[in-house]
Amino acid sequence: MKKCLECGTAHQGADWGCPSCGAQPAMRGGFLSFAPDSDGSEEGFDPSVFETLARIESGSFWFAARNRLIKWALAKHFPDAKTVFEAGCGTGFALSGIQQSFPNIKVSGADLFARGLEFAAGRLSPGTELYQMDAARIPFKDEFDVVCSLDSLEHIKDDEGALRGMFEAVRPGGGLVCSVPQHPWLWSEFDEQSRHERRYAARELKQKVERAGFSVVFSTSFMALLFPAMLASRMVWKLKPGRAATSEFKSGLLNSALGAAAAAEASAIMAGARFPFGGSLLVVAKKTIPCS
Numbered sequence: 001m002k003k004c005l006e007c008g009t010a011h012q013g014a015d016w017g018c019p020s021c022g023a024q025p026a027m028r029g030g031f032l033s034f035a036p037d038s039d040g041s042e043e044g045f046d047p048s049v050f051e052t053l054a055r056i057e058s059g060s061f062w063f064a065a066r067n068r069l070i071k072w073a074l075a076k077h078f079p080d081a082k083t084v085f086e087a088g089c090g091t092g093f094a095l096s097g098i099q100q101s102f103p104n105i106k107v108s109g110a111d112l113f114a115r116g117l118e119f120a121a122g123r124l125s126p127g128t129e130l131y132q133m134d135a136a137r138i139p140f141k142d143e144f145d146v147v148c149s150l151d152s153l154e155h156i157k158d159d160e161g162a163l164r165g166m167f168e169a170v171r172p173g174g175g176l177v178c179s180v181p182q183h184p185w186l187w188s189e190f191d192e193q194s195r196h197e198r199r200y201a202a203r204e205l206k207q208k209v210e211r212a213g214f215s216v217v218f219s220t221s222f223m224a225l226l227f228p229a230m231l232a233s234r235m236v237w238k239l240k241p242g243r244a245a246t247s248e249f250k251s252g253l254l255n256s257a258l259g260a261a262a263a264a265e266a267s268a269i270m271a272g273a274r275f276p277f278g279g280s281l282l283v284v285a286k287k288t289i290p291c292s
Helices: 049-061 059-079 095-102 114-123 159-169 190-194 200-213 227-240 243-250 253-270
Strands: 026-028 031-032 083-089 106-111 129-132 145-150 168-181 215-222 280-286
Touching: 026 049, 031 106, 031 114, 049 095, 049 114, 059 095, 059 145, 059 168, 059 215, 059 253, 059 280, 083 095, 083 159, 095 106, 095 114, 106 114, 114 129, 145 159, 159 168, 159 200, 168 200, 200 215, 200 280
Parallel strands: 031 129, 083 106, 083 145, 106 129, 145 168
Antiparallel strands: 026 031, 168 280, 215 280
């Protein structure tokens, strides 16, 4: 169901106009807009970073490894999913991977930045629904089988409010796939440049997901085998500040070597291994069906 952000009325049908208060979302940059007065610039975020991301994502070991784990999590924990929505989809790299691997799943996505959505529209099948919105205010109720939040929650000040909105947007029996940067003590200029609000401890994320109403069914760190390299990178950030945050994702010979390690780790996780530490954290949670 659609949910009016003005009065809270939930309604069905193709028309986004609210039957109770008449509110109608605007259009922005060719996308239906639920946050027309916000583009993230008030937080100091430069939307031109999407151009860089769109150029490097397909050649980066990090994005490839994360996509592999996300697709595995969907297949394992939500094998009957018919709809997947990504809150904070950026350039659509993860969504395009899901769409290609699961052609029977209807994907849709949203981002605060219309600029990011422009790249996403170019990557996704024609007609894929994309929305300009604040992930902390999602205009859906019991609509999707799975909501994904892939390295976007750390950008949101009210992350618990966003998780509650994701819970409301998921149908009973569906769930959440969430990845975030891990270990608050790893905070560096990389996080400052990326406009992160926080890095997460595993227990912290689990508690916040569960307070939103979900039940966590799977959790692991990833990028664990590359943790020494990440620690070395953070030392370089301290000694030589000013590098672009996207420099950590660039391709090349080193990228190939790191990719082999990340692929081996992903295979281990899919085979049942769990890592207690790593640069990132993956959590899968479900919205249980209420007892009648």
